[in-house]
Amino acid sequence: MSEDPELEARLAEQDSFEPPESFVEQANVSDPEIYEEFEENWPGAWERAADLLDWKTEYDEVLDDSNPPFYEWFTGGELNASYNCVDRHLDERGDEVAIEWVGEPTDEANRTYTYRDLYDEVNEFAAALRALGVEEDDVVTMYLPMIPELPIAMLACARIGAPHSVVFAGFSADALATRMNAADSDYLVTCDGYYRRGDPLDHLGKANEGLDGVGHDTETVVVDRLGDDGFGHGLGDDQYDYDDLVAEQSGTAVEPVTRDAEDMLFLMYTSGTTGEPKGVKHTTGGYLSYVAWTSQAVLDVKPEDTYFCPADIGWITGHSYIVYGPLALGTTTMMYEGTPDYPERDRMWEIVEEYEADQFYTAPTAIRAFMKWGSEYPEGHDLSSLRLLGTVGEPINPRAWKWYYKHVGNEDCPIVDTWWQTETGGMMVTGLPGISTMKPGSAGRPLPGIDARVVDAAGEEVDAGKAGYLTVNKPWPGMLRTLYNNDERFVSEYWTEYSDTDSDDPSDWVYFPEDGAKIDDDGYITVLGRVDDVINVSGHRLGTMEIESAIVGVEGVAEAAVVGGAHEVKGEAVYAYVILEDGYEGDDEMEAAIVEGVEDAIGPIARPESVVFTPELPKTRSGKIMRRLLEDIANDEGLGDTSTLRNPEIVEDIRESVQD
Numbered sequence: 001m002s003e004d005p006e007l008e009a010r011l012a013e014q015d016s017f018e019p020p021e022s023f024v025e026q027a028n029v030s031d032p033e034i035y036e037e038f039e040e041n042w043p044g045a046w047e048r049a050a051d052l053l054d055w056k057t058e059y060d061e062v063l064d065d066s067n068p069p070f071y072e073w074f075t076g077g078e079l080n081a082s083y084n085c086v087d088r089h090l091d092e093r094g095d096e097v098a099i100e101w102v103g104e105p106t107d108e109a110n111r112t113y114t115y116r117d118l119y120d121e122v123n124e125f126a127a128a129l130r131a132l133g134v135e136e137d138d139v140v141t142m143y144l145p146m147i148p149e150l151p152i153a154m155l156a157c158a159r160i161g162a163p164h165s166v167v168f169a170g171f172s173a174d175a176l177a178t179r180m181n182a183a184d185s186d187y188l189v190t191c192d193g194y195y196r197r198g199d200p201l202d203h204l205g206k207a208n209e210g211l212d213g214v215g216h217d218t219e220t221v222v223v224d225r226l227g228d229d230g231f232g233h234g235l236g237d238d239q240y241d242y243d244d245l246v247a248e249q250s251g252t253a254v255e256p257v258t259r260d261a262e263d264m265l266f267l268m269y270t271s272g273t274t275g276e277p278k279g280v281k282h283t284t285g286g287y288l289s290y291v292a293w294t295s296q297a298v299l300d301v302k303p304e305d306t307y308f309c310p311a312d313i314g315w316i317t318g319h320s321y322i323v324y325g326p327l328a329l330g331t332t333t334m335m336y337e338g339t340p341d342y343p344e345r346d347r348m349w350e351i352v353e354e355y356e357a358d359q360f361y362t363a364p365t366a367i368r369a370f371m372k373w374g375s376e377y378p379e380g381h382d383l384s385s386l387r388l389l390g391t392v393g394e395p396i397n398p399r400a401w402k403w404y405y406k407h408v409g410n411e412d413c414p415i416v417d418t419w420w421q422t423e424t425g426g427m428m429v430t431g432l433p434g435i436s437t438m439k440p441g442s443a444g445r446p447l448p449g450i451d452a453r454v455v456d457a458a459g460e461e462v463d464a465g466k467a468g469y470l471t472v473n474k475p476w477p478g479m480l481r482t483l484y485n486n487d488e489r490f491v492s493e494y495w496t497e498y499s500d501t502d503s504d505d506p507s508d509w510v511y512f513p514e515d516g517a518k519i520d521d522d523g524y525i526t527v528l529g530r531v532d533d534v535i536n537v538s539g540h541r542l543g544t545m546e547i548e549s550a551i552v553g554v555e556g557v558a559e560a561a562v563v564g565g566a567h568e569v570k571g572e573a574v575y576a577y578v579i580l581e582d583g584y585e586g587d588d589e590m591e592a593a594i595v596e597g598v599e600d601a602i603g604p605i606a607r608p609e610s611v612v613f614t615p616e617l618p619k620t621r622s623g624k625i626m627r628r629l630l631e632d633i634a635n636d637e638g639l640g641d642t643s644t645l646r647n648p649e650i651v652e653d654i655r656e657s658v659q660d
């Protein structure tokens with residue numbers, strides 16, 4: 001880790017920071033009264049978010065809470081998300097840049113789409129999808145990396161009222177098949193491949209393998225990203241070339257379909273406690289207003305900005321804060337293909353400098369990597385265009401926060417540490433950058449209108465400084481509406497711990513995000529991490545059960561337990577404890593088979609950091625695997641309470657094999 005004695009000395013002691021005056025003067029939101037405004041006029045104050053959109057039909061009611069937890073927002077309202085993100089900007093900003101795309105290899109011409117270009121592309125692809133047979137409410141799956149066709153396809157779907165389900169390109173063929181089957185999705189948009197660290201990657205091969213596992217007929221559109229670098233798969237039956245389809249629709253305009261505020265905009269599958277991913281459903285009116293509002297209030301996005309969030313659109317951060325929020329506000333949003341360390345470890349800073357980015361919004365895992373690589377990389381570039389920095393995805397430790405503040409922000413940019421989830425649609429707990437004092441390590445107060453609390457197991461608010469559980473005690477427009485085709489699981493996953501599920505009174509219904517947290521005397525919340533069997537690797541959510549079932553699928557494995565252990569850069573890493581069947585050896589070959597099994601079932605992000613072969617797993621007397629003990633071993637921190645353990649001696653055995 002690069003040391004900076006001056007920074008250490010001056011910043012180490014400082015535990016709160018005021019927003020820079022230069023920022024406050026121009027902030028989109030700078031009046032602290034906004035908190036009271038929401039409190040006094042709740043839910044009416046949410047009109048502020050809805051007012052950021054163009055509605056085809058005005059809504060009748062801000063919130064319909066007559067059937068909790070199935071809340072409805074802006075009921076009776078009608079709109080189209082593609083119209084709001086594209087068409088309505090044409091008059092004033094048609095020639096301004098909507099999407100700035102930086103591809104890899106870096107000597108390739110980058111692509112710039114003005115709002116007018118985006119309009120043309122979205123219309124033509126919307127027409128192509130229709131010609132292919134896509135109808136309103138058909139789920140279209142996208143298995144695409146960071147190329148411009150991804151947001152174009154998302155907006156094309158939104159235009160014709162077909163919900164999209166984007167599957168992260170780094171996920172495996174199996175993961176694609178599971179999601180297409182779960183959503184009963186007949187259409188796939190994918191590509192031949194993409195570049196990473198200088199090499200072309202075969203993507204269509206993986207997509208085809210996934211399609212083999214889909215139990216119904218499908219039609220696939222394939223984007224040609226690699227040209228001559230392609231892998232020569234060719235197109236199979238029911239597979240179409242993107243460019244051909246679009247060329248047939250050249251100049252075609254598609255009237256944006258009128259969608260009800262509560263109509264589904266998209267589905268996003270995310271990891272949960274059980275093995276099966278959850279299909280989180282987001283709607284057109286509530287979600288879009290919420291991400292537009294939070295982009296404006298928290299990220300301080302203005303139409304003339306160049307906004308850079310180097311996340312992947314395959315995750316919720318990219319949906320909300322690369323595509324929908326920034327485009328709804330008519331700004332320039334950036335996308336890049338590749339990795340932050342190729343061709344050099346200054347790739348991010350080169351992009352910020354060249355495009356004069358105003359905002360930079362990334363994950364703590366990236367900041368820890370930047371810090372490890374050294375401050376010479378950001379310092380070698382002119383980053384003075386930056387006005388605001390943000391973080392998302394996992395807790396950020398004060399040391400990393402301060403490094404970011406000093407070496408990227410030049411002590412001149414507020415940092416917003418934003419706590420939220422796939423399910424919340426947008427940011428929930430974070431400071432308002434023109435108003436809030438920043439405390440490194442703490443996300444801050446809940447946003448105006450968000451009733452987030454830290455409670456004990458009985459639901460009572462805990463005292464300042466005590467650890468408890470985070471809850472959200474009132475609904476919000478960006479909230480998930482249900483889990484796709486599974487209302488029951490929606491209620492049981494999020495609304496049972498702290499709710500009176502027999503009640504019709506919304507005040508008896510409390511959303512439980514499954515995060516631990518602390519609160520201080522000023523109401524600032526520090527999120528401690530997941531309290532369920534979900535681990536957070538490099539800011540990506542993975543279910544331990546999903547990984548375990550991949551491991552037990554490997555020949556010779558009898559049982560497996562997976563936990564998250566602390567990791568310097570990734571935050572958490574996957575540790576797997578494995579019992580083999582008789583006759584199998586815990587050797588390098590077996591370890592490689594397990595790693596491959598996990599990569600095949602989920603993807604390289606879930607690859608175990610370490611595989612420990614053990615003759616037994618620590619279990620409670622009732623037979624439950626004691627994950628906390630395994631976590632302690634992974635973190636090498638004491639053993640905790642082993643009094644309920646059925647097989648206490650096993651813990652020492654495991655500890656020894658970890659140390660080998």
Ligand code: WTA
Binds near residue numbers: 315394419421514
């Ligand atoms: C964690 C990502 C601490 C948390 C947008 C949450 C955070 C999970 C923060 C959701 C933060 C997200 N501080 N922890 N600022 N932001 N988390 O669904 O555990 O991929 O429950 O959404 O990430 O991950 P998801």
